[in-house]
Amino acid sequence: MSAIEILDLEKTYMVGFWRKRPKRALQPLQLTVEEGEIFGFLGPNGAGKTTTLKILMGLVFPTAGTARILGRNWTDPEVKAQIGFLPEQPYFYDYLTAHELLDYYGQLSGIPAKDRKRRIDEVLSKVGLADVKGLQLRKFSKGMLQRVGIGQAILHDPKLVFFDEPMSGLDPLGRREVRDLMEQLKQAGKTVFFSTHILSDAEALCDRVAIIHKGELRGVGAVETLTSSVQGKVEVVWQGTQIPSSMKTLGAECHATGDTVRAVIQEGQQDAAIDLLRREHIRLIAITPLRTSLETYFVEKLQHSQTTAGKSA
Amino acid sequence: MSARIVHIASNTFREAVRDRVLYNLIAFAVLLSGAAILVGQISIEIERLVVVNLGLTAVSLFGIVIAIFIGIGLVSKEIDKRTLYTVLSRPVRRWEFIVGKFFGLAGTLVVNTFFMAIGVFAALFYVAHKFSASDATILVALYFIVLEFLIICSLALLFSSFSSPLLSAVFAFCLFVIGSFANDLRGFAMLAHGFTRWIATAAAYLVPNFSAFNIISAVAHQQPVSAQLILQNTLYAVFYTAMVLSGAVLVFEHRNLK
Numbered sequence: 098m099s100a101i102e103i104l105d106l107e108k109t110y111m112v113g114f115w116r117k118r119p120k121r122a123l124q125p126l127q128l129t130v131e132e133g134e135i136f137g138f139l140g141p142n143g144a145g146k147t148t149t150l151k152i153l154m155g156l157v158f159p160t161a162g163t164a165r166i167l168g169r170n171w172t173d174p175e176v177k178a179q180i181g182f183l184p185e186q187p188y189f190y191d192y193l194t195a196h197e198l199l200d201y202y203g204q205l206s207g208i209p210a211k212d213r214k215r216r217i218d219e220v221l222s223k224v225g226l227a228d229v230k231g232l233q234l235r236k237f238s239k240g241m242l243q244r245v246g247i248g249q250a251i252l253h254d255p256k257l258v259f260f261d262e263p264m265s266g267l268d269p270l271g272r273r274e275v276r277d278l279m280e281q282l283k284q285a286g287k288t289v290f291f292s293t294h295i296l297s298d299a300e301a302l303c304d305r306v307a308i309i310h311k312g313e314l315r316g317v318g319a320v321e322t323l324t325s326s327v328q329g330k331v332e333v334v335w336q337g338t339q340i341p342s343s344m345k346t347l348g349a350e351c352h353a354t355g356d357t358v359r360a361v362i363q364e365g366q367q368d369a370a371i372d373l374l375r376r377e378h379i380r381l382i383a384i385t386p387l388r389t390s391l392e393t394y395f396v397e398k399l400q401h402s403q404t405t406a407g408k409s410a
Numbered sequence: 411m412s413a414r415i416v417h418i419a420s421n422t423f424r425e426a427v428r429d430r431v432l433y434n435l436i437a438f439a440v441l442l443s444g445a446a447i448l449v450g451q452i453s454i455e456i457e458r459l460v461v462v463n464l465g466l467t468a469v470s471l472f473g474i475v476i477a478i479f480i481g482i483g484l485v486s487k488e489i490d491k492r493t494l495y496t497v498l499s500r501p502v503r504r505w506e507f508i509v510g511k512f513f514g515l516a517g518t519l520v521v522n523t524f525f526m527a528i529g530v531f532a533a534l535f536y537v538a539h540k541f542s543a544s545d546a547t548i549l550v551a552l553y554f555i556v557l558e559f560l561i562i563c564s565l566a567l568l569f570s571s572f573s574s575p576l577l578s579a580v581f582a583f584c585l586f587v588i589g590s591f592a593n594d595l596r597g598f599a600m601l602a603h604g605f606t607r608w609i610a611t612a613a614a615y616l617v618p619n620f621s622a623f624n625i626i627s628a629v630a631h632q633q634p635v636s637a638q639l640i641l642q643n644t645l646y647a648v649f650y651t652a653m654v655l656s657g658a659v660l661v662f663e664h665r666n667l668k
Contacts, residue, residue, distance in 0.1 A: 202496065205417055205502055
């Protein structure tokens, strides 16, 4: 069973005050997310990521199409007992403390009173807020609110978690913690669907990604697949600042940074490069096939869509 | 009642308390104590009448202002601040949210009225030095005031489900004023002819008939209140509130939360 099946969901808003005109926020979208995977939903600002999430959460009604979440129709209220949601830039009832807020959400999610306190304490420690549970949320920083948001999304131990820009407002340490948390959720068998425009996060975390731009799906697949269309090149890294002259005969492009040198050579010349470094008694650090980064793939997809749009215009 | 409605209602009540809404009780207490002392000094034989009139009118006005000003933000504020997203992404139906919010605000107003009622009786005791059997009708007047609050709460909630807080406040206040003159509107409809009569009658029966709930003057003059009026007003308030709340639910069920 797929965790999420999106079947031709589309959304058109009417904009303008006097003369209303349609503005399509989401073209018919087809997407499947399998159970147990971390799925990245990528796109620039205004691409339609949040609209898709809002439709799936029942906050916005689609113009057409349908979706299934955990095998049920997405509008089925019982589905919501099994999903967690972190909205973009979350804001909560600021007159409550983190503990009270989670208690309220726990009540709404139907967590029995006897389990609630234990679960809240666990979640607050997991998101690094165990020490501030008595403080009202109006005194929280943006990063702390983001942590509360993540806490409320996983409070009821959902099977599927939706995060909308989960790294937003977090410092590098916080981002690392959220990445670790997502890994933990995956290891616990949960499915994570998260939207982001920070590609390094997606590359580091996701099993599969989808790229959306101007409401249209531009590409979807495993990160390795999307980034493996390499130019047939290999990167060789060694220690030191020395660049043997014979390395240049292999056609290598060498760049020294600090006490390491990186050279890019054609695929098939790795053995020759290794022999050469051995002869010079240079310590080899790594040899890795050069892959297109997700960022390159992403930019290519966006540029391609702009070119296509330009031609059709 | 669904447990989720109770949780939403209690959170709404907690918000009102923490936002210091009940601080109005202090202003009320100061006003009433001052009035009681003043009236005690300048009135002869009519102290009771003045204190009951002033006290119940103040209870009504304070409550109406609170009902409108909290009610208009109940839904729109949750949408603007996006606090609603994390509520509706749980197994909470939209109608449960509206009904929970209504009961939360109604509960706040009942508690508020309870404390103000204590103030009214304290002021009355201060000027009259005793209670009489006819003072029980003050409780009926207070009950009618609470029924008025229920209607106002539901109207504020209805407007809040599709309009901005400012417009909601204007709509709710206008309806309160028009509703307070509903009997006059009905009288005007009887006098009109043709299309105007049809329109005026429709408007007169559509706006909430707050004039039927206003027995402050009668109670101040120690006139009895019939059981029939109590039953009639109760049924009217429950029916009207249920209709308006259904309208709010209907609007909210189809609203896109941008």
